[in-house]
Amino acid sequence: MKSILIAAAVAMIVSILFTPYLIRVFSRQGFGQEIREEGPQGHKSKRGTPTMGGVAIVTAMVLGYGAAHLITRMTNPDAEPPSASGLLVLFLAVGLGLVGFLDDFIKIKQQRNLGLNKTAKTVGQLAVGIAFAVLAVQFADENGITPASVNLSFVRDVAWVSFGLVGFVVFCYVIVGGWSNAVNFTDGLDGLAAGSSAMVFGTYVVITFWQFRYDCATAASSGCYHVRDPLDLAVVAAAAMGGCIGFLWWNAAPAKIFMGDTGSLALGGLVAGLSIMTHTELLMIVIGGLFVVEMVSVVLQIAIFRTTRKRFFRMAPFHHHFELAGWAETTVIIRFWLLAGICAMFGLGLFYSEWLTAVGS
Template identity: 75%
Template sequence: MIGIGIAGAIALVISILFTPYLIKLFSRQGFGQEIREEGPQGHKSKRGTPTMGGVAIMVAMWVGYLGSYGVNMLMGRDESPTASGWLVMMLTTGLGLVGFLDDFIKIRKQRNLGLNKTAKLVGQLVVGVTFAILALQFVDENGLSPASPNLSFIRDISFISFGTVGFVVFCYGIIGAWSNAVNFTDGLDGLAGGSAAMVFGTYVVICFWQLRNDCSAVLGPACYDTRDPLDLAIVAASAMGACIGFLWWNAAPAKIFMGDTGSLALGGLVAGLSMMTRTELLMIVIGGIFVVEMMSVIVQIGVFQLTKKRVFRMAPFHHHFELAGWAETTVIIRFWLLGGVCAMFGLGLFYSEWLAASGAG
């Protein structure tokens, strides 16, 4: 279990040290952010800021994740990566590559539009379907696969099962929704990175609690039928450390942006963790700030198409407050506070359900 702390620490250090190298490299190559013309006028000054910083997050995650097991091996501990960890890391990396292509096209064509909608959807489809199919394989000695075909809240809801084909469709929907939700949130310096770090920190606690109450070791209605909770905690800790390290350079005024490379990767990780830990519906609460941002876009588009009127000054939601006169840092900090409240409330629901199931409440 010491590997959780090691993973977070390694990822944090790598992210802090590697990101300035990327800033210099991308600046020399002219890999600067394009700003959409219809966006807030105050953002025009950000044009040319290096982007694709999500590369640093992914590299730090991988080094933190593998480095943790390397240190454990040197210390004589018999721990190794599992199918669950590999699958979530590959999902994160696959979507990060889709985002990288999107960012690269934007830079090369000097515009704010990269991959067209069809190409991006196809990329997410290939990654998502591959993940979904593999997530139902690798059954362990307890009969558990990394993911479950049942819908889940804090545990599987046994009477709501999608079946194999239905799960693949559901999985693709979850991955697409979360990757786009984080992508929408990534519009202000550090907003997505800070919010994601809170979500991953919450999942470190959840996975550790599931490990302590694993059904293979503890019997009773309060135990958790999840595969590889320790490995998932290490993944979450690596992601948290990578995001915090990246924030050192991404906080306002940002020296580098994560771009779609980072936001799609982190969204994929959010989706992957929710499915592997059997907390798909709970993630809606924990990642509530991402849900609000995505819903603001959906509501804005839907209402405008029906009435030709706008609900918000601009969507995603954070731009509404910018145009209302709030300073960018004020919006960021208040949204972080809301993200923290969502994460803590979700963690409270998780714990209270365990109290009820164990009869300790």
């Protein structure tokens, strides 16, 4: 528990203190956000706001995780070192953050709202996702458990749905690409993605700590979990939560800095990685329900417009629809935060109810 608190506290402090430094540096360098012409007119005033603030989130997350292990080892030499699961999830987040950084940097240099083309962005996500998937089924522990399972999972593995190695790699890419794009779509209003992500990661702190308490390697119970390194995953989730909260201090409306694709792709990758490592891929659809709705709104808008030449929403992603309907930006943000919190709590309730059922069976 101490390592979880340290990770969250250090990440939050680093993010709060490091973000204003990035604001000053990026402002001097002219690293300002470009706003698409067809977007809501109220967003035109945001043009030039420093972007790539995701650098602060990723840095805070990595330092929070490292500090938690360092301080814990100093006070307890027998403490567990960083695990394969924790490092792999961080690798996925940092790798996608680098892809997002390239995308943001090209936008700034070319002074346009489009950075990497679709092919280059997809190739970057593909490379990171495949590397993660291949490594995630390596490094078996003394019980033969690898960081990830090749089975589809809800709260536990669904035994009759196994992808096999090749299928798992493809499945991982779909999960990684889907979640990174979903969070990217959500990052369209001040603080919306950072606040929603903090709720998701906070939920996973609870889930992974619960899995640690009822790990089958230490707790002989009908409701135990076969998850590799759950406590270390809780440390990663706590560091990510702290990083998002610290960044939100400066990103809340009116934002002094945007996270850019650097942050949204990294956070989406972390969402995907946590769902895979904790064997909760399907449950994450509920916990991250707001991200799902945002992505589905874009898919629906494109599909319906191409078939009927009519727009289903005033504008996609979904949050812009309400802006154009006359809602104030802060109203949209707060109400979407409420939706994100409801989804997270409902997902946590499903997780707990499944455990009660498993224990009672």
